Amino acid sequence: NAGVTQTPKFRILKIGQSMTLQCTQDMNHNYMYWYRQDPGMGLKLIYYSVGAGITDKGEVPNGYNVSRSTTEDFPLRLELAAPSQTSVYFCASSSDREEKLFFGSGTQLSVL
Amino acid sequence: QKEVEQDPGPLSVPEGAIVSLNCTYSNSAFQYFMWYRQYSRKGPELLMYTYSSGNKEDGRFTAQVDKSSKYISLFIRDSQPSDSATYLCAMRRAGGTSYGKLTFGQGTILTVHP
Numbered sequence: 001n002a003g004v005t006q007t008p009k010f011r012i013l014k015i016g017q018s019m020t021l022q023c024t025q026d027m028n029h030n031y032m033y034w035y036r037q038d039p040g041m042g043l044k045l046i047y048y049s050v051g052a053g054i055t056d057k058g059e060v061p062n063g064y065n066v067s068r069s070t071t072e073d074f075p076l077r078l079e080l081a082a083p084s085q086t087s088v089y090f091c092a093s094s095s096d097r098e099e100k101l102f103f104g105s106g107t108q109l110s111v112l
Numbered sequence: 113q114k115e116v117e118q119d120p121g122p123l124s125v126p127e128g129a130i131v132s133l134n135c136t137y138s139n140s141a142f143q144y145f146m147w148y149r150q151y152s153r154k155g156p157e158l159l160m161y162t163y164s165s166g167n168k169e170d171g172r173f174t175a176q177v178d179k180s181s182k183y184i185s186l187f188i189r190d191s192q193p194s195d196s197a198t199y200l201c202a203m204r205r206a207g208g209t210s211y212g213k214l215t216f217g218q219g220t221i222l223t224v225h226p
Contacts, residue, residue: 004155033212040120042200042216043156058213090155094212099146101212103155 002026006091006104013081013111021076021107023091031094032074033058033101034066036087043090049074081111115139118201118217127226131188135201135217138182142203142215145177147186150198150219159199160186191224198222 007022025032030051035043045058049068063085065077074093078085088108092101118135125131133147144163148156160175162168168175176185184203188195201217204210 031212040218042116042118042218043202043214044216045213048212092155092212097208097211099144099161099211100158101156101214103157105153105155 004091004093004102004104006089006107008107009105010108011110013078013109015081015083015111017081018077018079019081019109021078021089021091021109023074023076023104024072025074025091025093025102026072027093027095027102028071029093029095029102030071031096032068033092033094034064034074034076035090035092036060037090037106038087046076046089078109083111085109086111113138115142116201116203116215116217119220120218122221122223124223124225125191127191127193127224129191129224131191131195131222131224133186133188133199133201133220133222135184135203136182137184137203137215139205139215140179140182141205143206144204144210145175145184146202146214147173147175148200148202148216150200152197156200191222193224193226196223 033048034046047066049055092103147160150156165179172189174187198219200219202214
């Protein structure tokens with residue numbers, strides 16, 4: 001019972017590089033989310049999706065892109081990495097109209 | 113002003129103590145309130161969820177909401193070393209389009225020592 005799986009767990013990027021954070025869930029959830037967690041700042045919503053082919057911006061979308069081609073996968077793309085994107089990124093999923101979010105273990109990203 | 117304020121602590125208590133964790137919020141549109149627990153290097157997990165003002169109890173945990181004061185609390189009775197974690201309050205607006213679109217507090221780091 002894997003739940004929400006994120007890869008990689010750690011990554012160091014140079015300024016200007018690009019990368020994709022992978023997220024997959026095996027619970028057949030329609031709703032998926034990307035949050036970032038900065039020290040002392042709580043979690044902030046980057047993007048979310050309510051189903052395959054449907055995505056929308058959250059509170060802090062600038063510098064990121066997402067796609068949702070399948071129910072299971074919700075990758076997050078950083079095109080031109082900046083030091084301000086140094087953070088821990090969490091993917092989460094939930095079933096329709098349910099309060100409980102299931103989070104992955106996170107990706108710790110450093111941009112130097 | 114942040115929409116949700118949470119005392120970051122850290123909070124250190126002896127085993128068996130009663131712990132009180134608190135959040136205040138400024139946006140009266142928030143109608144649903146949650147507490148998440150996050151162990152080191154792990155994702156948050158839902159601990160308690162409540163909608164109405166009042167108390168909700170689940171084992172050693174009690175969530176309290178006072179919408180008139182825009183104040184929520186989580187009480188942990190008979191605290192255990194396994195309760196050592198970061199506790200995050202979270203809340204969202206009413207409406208079906210708001211599911212999962214949570215506003216989090218900064219988190220309170222709790223350590224329960226034997």
